[in-house]
Amino acid sequence: MVDENKPIMIPCPAFDWSFFVHNMRNSIGVASVSLDSALKATPELREKHLQLAHAAVKNAVADLESFNEISRPLEMTPRKEDLSALARDVACGHPVASGSVPMGTDLAGGLVVGLDAKLMRQALTAVLDNCLEALAEAGASSAISVATSRDPAGRAVLSVSMTGRSASDDRFGGLGAPFFTRKANKRGLGLAWTQRIVQAHGGTVEFRTPAEGGFAVVMSLPLENAGKQGAA
Amino acid sequence: MVDENKPIMIPCPAFDWSFFVHNMRNSIGVASVSLDSALKATPELREKHLQLAHAAVKNAVADLESFNEISRPLEMTPRKEDLSALARDVACGHPVASGSVPMGTDLAGGLVVGLDAKLMRQALTAVLDNCLEALAEAGASSAISVATSRDPAGRAVLSVSMTGRSASDDRFGGLGAPFFTRKANKRGLGLAWTQRIVQAHGGTVEFRTPAEGGFAVVMSLPLENAGKQGAA
Known part of the structure; x- marks a missing residue:
């Protein structure tokens, strides 16, 4: 591929x-x-x-x-990359890592994904930017977690979760749609770019708003070596 | 379905x-x-x-x-319809049928398609409108044909062809894209609607510009009874 x-x-x-x-x-x-x-x-x-x-x-x-x-059409140059290494690098270098709320990482080994590293860094950065804005707005989060794993379908999963912050469905209904924002001074393009980039990689993005509060952005990407291991 | x-x-x-x-x-x-x-x-x-x-x-x-x-999302109410009957009705009632260029029909029987008749009539009308405009512009067509058939993949095909009119790739490059038009007084939405409607029915639209001139719009739609006959 x-x-x-x-x-x-x-x-x-x-x-x-x-x-x-x-x-x-x-x-x-x-x-x-x-x-x-x-x-x-x-x-x-x-x-x-x-x-x-x-x-x-x-x-x-x-x-x-x-x-x-x-x-417009997105130009990307995919190469084999270690998704966890990229996630660690972006997460640790992001302002949210040096904020008042603890950020943890839970990264799996051997997740080789065919991806454009520059674009995928943008996609993850946009999600972390949203965490930072959510904190600035409500300040009620108890923890942020960046995790990677291999899901049962044999895809690489990169997720960012924030706990301790209540969220209503209404508030998050348009998340990921271009120009959806609840902030007067924002254009609402960050998470839309995340969607655009992950989809361009053959992946999907899911926004979860658990009943107990908080939210999670879950990105699934095809593994570079999934085919060789018999996955669909 | x-x-x-x-x-x-x-x-x-x-x-x-x-x-x-x-x-x-x-x-x-x-x-x-x-x-x-x-x-x-x-x-x-x-x-x-x-x-x-x-x-x-x-x-x-x-x-x-x-x-x-x-x-925006398109609302449609699909019912089982005879595609050929719809095509005959729209083609014969369209101004292009009473013009100076002969219009022929070649319609197959038994093509039952799950479709929203009102929308599909719009889709076909937009294609015939384009034929009429092309004639008004160049007037060089020798014949127009509206045909239906069942293709080898077990899909219903509805096509409109015009012969005797030369066409360059450049001229037709954007056909079907919203707001593509070569006419100063048109918005370029007719064939885009055709695309939108046919795609909403699970179908595809192809624009053909044969080397010998003329052009054809070929719409493929899933047959209502295709599954029962073992097609994919």
């Missing part, structure tokens, strides 16, 4: 674009209303409406460019 | 969104530049720039709403 050093292009998967439409409707809607007002306003009042329209258009441009980034 | 009368929701498939981005960049770009100009212009000249920005924003809104239409 892995042809070393050869970049491949992965088309955009099916995504839920409703949050993108929602954002763009807001931005373009504000621009439209402001322009209507500007056209009707006295010359002295036009400036204010123009400034509003200008800001709204700038927002629309930014969202459109983010949409283009995440929807 | 088919539960009569029960609507099902089909999420948006993976699409090439690059033509959408291209359109939106144009519209929002014009709006942005016009607004910049308006802000810098003398009060007397502002009106002109505002009108330009207004038209551009209107365009962006229209494209965004089209994007929302085509990207």
Whole structure:
């Protein structure tokens, strides 16, 4: 499966674009209303409406460019990599590791995955960024864990879990969809990129919100040597 | 597979969104530049720039709403239908049937497909609309054919072919991608809807541009009774 050093292009998967439409409707809607007002306003009042329209258009441009980034084909160069080594490296170097909440790792050996290390580091970093933001917001987590394992289906699993933080389904309903965010100053693209990257590797991402609180992001990836061992 | 009368929701498939981005960049770009100009212009000249920005924003809104239409989950109510009867009905009722170019039909019997007739009529109508537009543009076709058959893989095939019209690969490169069009006054959504609808039915659409000229749109759909006959 892995042809070393050869970049491949992965088309955009099916995504839920409703949050993108929602954002763009807001931005373009504000621009439209402001322009209507500007056209009707006295010359002295036009400036204010123009400034509003200008800001709204700038927002629309930014969202459109983010949409283009995440929807266009993704170039990746997969090589055989040790998933646990990559996970350790990213987790230990991330700001969340030096925060007030303890971070533990539970890493399995021999998980060789055909992956683009640069992209997969981005995917994991985005998840850890979300942990950091969740901590900054609620600060109630008791522990963060980064773990790798081999699942019964013979796939490599990389998971990040946070305990001690309650989460409602509503709050996490759109997680992973591009432009879904509950934070006013965020575009909601971090976990969408995680999805995009993991899917490009033939993997899946699952967001779990256990009843006892906390949340987990579970990424499953095909093992490079799974076929040789008789897995499907 | 088919539960009569029960609507099902089909999420948006993976699409090439690059033509959408291209359109939106144009519209929002014009709006942005016009607004910049308006802000810098003398009060007397502002009106002109505002009108330009207004038209551009209107365009962006229209494209965004089209994007929302085509990207959101599709509701369909599949029932057992005779594909050939539907094809005959749509083809004979379409303006292209009463045009100057002869239209022939070659319809197989016994092709029972689980489909939403309203949607499938739209899918076929969009293809025939394209034939009509191609004729209006070039007028060089010698014949149009609407055919149904059962392919070797045990799927129902519905195809529309036009002969006698030369076509370059470049011209048809983006066919079926939303917002791809060569016509200034079109949004490029007809064949994208055909794709969306056929894919929602578990089918595929292929655009063929034979070397000898002309083009064909070939839709393959799973047969309702294929499983019982041992097909995959």
